[in-house]
Amino acid sequence: MTPLLALDPAYWQVTTLKGILALVVVPTTAAIIAFVFLFKFVSFMHNRLGPMEAGPHGSLQLLAEAGRFLQKEDLAPEQADKRIFRWAPIVVMVATFLIYVVIPAGPNAVIEDLPGGIYYVLAIASLSVLGILMAGWASANKYALLGALRAAGQLIAYELPMVLAVLGVVIQAGTINMQGIVAAQMGDGAEIFGLPIIGNPYILTQFVGMLIFITAIQAELSQTPFDMPVAESEIVGGYMVEYTGTRFLLFFLAEFSSAFAFAAIAATLFLGGWALPHAWGIPYGAMHVLGPFVLLAKTMAFALIIFWVRFTFPRLREDQLQKFAWKVLIPVALANIMLTAVLKVVF
Amino acid sequence: MPELPTPKLPGSGLLKGLGVTMRTALETMFPDGLKNPVPQPTKGAATVQYPHEKETPANRSRGVIALHDENCTACMLCVRECPDWCIYIEAHKTLAPPRRAGGKPRAVNALDRFDIDYSLCMYCGICVEVCPFEALFWSPEYEYSELKIADLLHDKTRLVQWFDTVPEFEPYESGAEIKVKKVPPPPKKADQ
Numbered sequence: 001m002t003p004l005l006a007l008d009p010a011y012w013q014v015t016t017l018k019g020i021l022a023l024v025v026v027p028t029t030a031a032i033i034a035f036v037f038l039f040k041f042v043s044f045m046h047n048r049l050g051p052m053e054a055g056p057h058g059s060l061q062l063l064a065e066a067g068r069f070l071q072k073e074d075l076a077p078e079q080a081d082k083r084i085f086r087w088a089p090i091v092v093m094v095a096t097f098l099i100y101v102v103i104p105a106g107p108n109a110v111i112e113d114l115p116g117g118i119y120y121v122l123a124i125a126s127l128s129v130l131g132i133l134m135a136g137w138a139s140a141n142k143y144a145l146l147g148a149l150r151a152a153g154q155l156i157a158y159e160l161p162m163v164l165a166v167l168g169v170v171i172q173a174g175t176i177n178m179q180g181i182v183a184a185q186m187g188d189g190a191e192i193f194g195l196p197i198i199g200n201p202y203i204l205t206q207f208v209g210m211l212i213f214i215t216a217i218q219a220e221l222s223q224t225p226f227d228m229p230v231a232e233s234e235i236v237g238g239y240m241v242e243y244t245g246t247r248f249l250l251f252f253l254a255e256f257s258s259a260f261a262f263a264a265i266a267a268t269l270f271l272g273g274w275a276l277p278h279a280w281g282i283p284y285g286a287m288h289v290l291g292p293f294v295l296l297a298k299t300m301a302f303a304l305i306i307f308w309v310r311f312t313f314p315r316l317r318e319d320q321l322q323k324f325a326w327k328v329l330i331p332v333a334l335a336n337i338m339l340t341a342v343l344k345v346v347f
Numbered sequence: 348m349p350e351l352p353t354p355k356l357p358g359s360g361l362l363k364g365l366g367v368t369m370r371t372a373l374e375t376m377f378p379d380g381l382k383n384p385v386p387q388p389t390k391g392a393a394t395v396q397y398p399h400e401k402e403t404p405a406n407r408s409r410g411v412i413a414l415h416d417e418n419c420t421a422c423m424l425c426v427r428e429c430p431d432w433c434i435y436i437e438a439h440k441t442l443a444p445p446r447r448a449g450g451k452p453r454a455v456n457a458l459d460r461f462d463i464d465y466s467l468c469m470y471c472g473i474c475v476e477v478c479p480f481e482a483l484f485w486s487p488e489y490e491y492s493e494l495k496i497a498d499l500l501h502d503k504t505r506l507v508q509w510f511d512t513v514p515e516f517e518p519y520e521s522g523a524e525i526k527v528k529k530v531p532p533p534p535k536k537a538d539q
């Protein structure tokens with residue numbers, strides 16, 4: 001890796017910088033997702049305007065909402081296991097932060113370029129369920145417990161098709177490193193049908209894998225139609241039912257920043273991440289600046305799909321959810337892996 | 348032989364649903380279609396941005412209850428029928444001049460107090476229906492929110508003021524149920 005600037009900062013300086021960057025980037029991405037999709041896009045889908053008063057077109061509405069949550073009293077139920085109750089949203093939030101660690105936003109713009117990047121993401125993605133189980137159990141509330149158990153069942157069931165869908169990409173790219181996957185799609189020599197003009201985004205060759213992956217992240221993020229863990233009309237908000245104020249805000253933030261993180265991972269796996277096709281002849285140095293914007297654009301495309309589906313379909317039933325994962329997604333994903341492996345050997 | 352329904356592709360309904368929501372979103376953002384690619388959601392959306400722009404309420408909408416105090420006899424029917432007990436009436440007996448020359452002075456009830464507590468009122472309109480003397484009317488005015496809940500108690504002066512906002516009686520549509528006892532409201536005070 002070539003250094004971006006002729007600087008050689010000490011380890012603690014780099015670490016501090018990365019920490020500050022993460023603290024800025026994660027809430028910002030959550031705010032972008034929440035404003036663009038939760039406030040505006042869904043309003044347009046309902047032929048209404050959404051928030052309009054705070055700032056131009058309601059763009060400061062989230063600041064008002066966050067201020068409101070921060071002012072609220074930090075309540076815990078009397079019967080709750082208070083220490084675990086208080087830590088649960090922090091565990092969920094930390095799990096979300098950890099996903100951001102390996103998402104590359106440029107040639108060097110990655111918090112830590114772990115060799116086993118995508119494997120790390122899949123491992124960390126199941127960490128948030130611990131926080132959710134903690135929240136559900138410690139709330140001493142039957143709805144919270146039901147929600148947490150549903151979340152556990154759902155996240156485990158959909159972890160599997162997600163891993164299997166990712167495997168197709170990994171087989172084709174020949175690496176589990178995120179930067180390696182980006183390079184395999186957009187780097188020098190990436191071509192499809194002998195045409196290098198759009199590189200080789202895996203959305204074309206791994207289309208089935210992409211469909212499985214976005215279905216699985218829809219469930220991982222507990223977005224409708226797979227939102228049984230929160231299901232406000234059945235179990236009044238699930239594991240979040242007892243949370244108020246700042247801790248509720250943390251859950252909210254985690255929901256939307258992990259939506260952004262998974263959309264960014266989908267963009268990296270299937271659209272080539274921060275990179276533009278090598279054939280366009282954009283100098284490598286320019287990608288240090290352009291990369292984050294390219295990644296943002298691709299991420300928003302995937303986030304659009306997530307929220308478009310979320311606000312279109314009604315909730316499935318709990319058994320339908322499990323049936324869909326085990327009887328449809330996993331067999332299709334396995335077939336996809338076999339086909340990919342065979343084609344990889346043949347070509 | 349009955350015509351068989353055309354077989355549908357599985358999942359076509361899902362795609363159709365996605366199409367409906369996306370089409371609505373695009374029509375809201377770009378109401379002029381391809382002619383104007385600048386998003387104009389304020390033009391495309393059905394939203395009326397309330398404090399800045401207002402809709403005219405329908406003529407017979409239930410906004411606020413107005414009192415025509417000259418017709419009120421303090422018979423207390425509205426007070427008794429009110430499900431929320433939000434009407435308060437106090438009156439005293441007094442003598443009114445005779446209708447014809449040489450007649451006896453008439454004993455009437457003079458209103459001392461006529462309050463409606465709009466923090467309790469549930470806008471059922473039973474008081475308006477039950478009033479036999481045509482003293483209560485619906486007015487479409489709706490902007491009378493207050494900072495303090497106690498200020499929602501409208502006294503007689505305020506209720507009489509609302510009477511100026513009562514629209515002229517509109518004849519019922521043909522085929523509507525005619526309430527025989529209901530008569531058009533008397534002419535406005537300004538006309539008298």
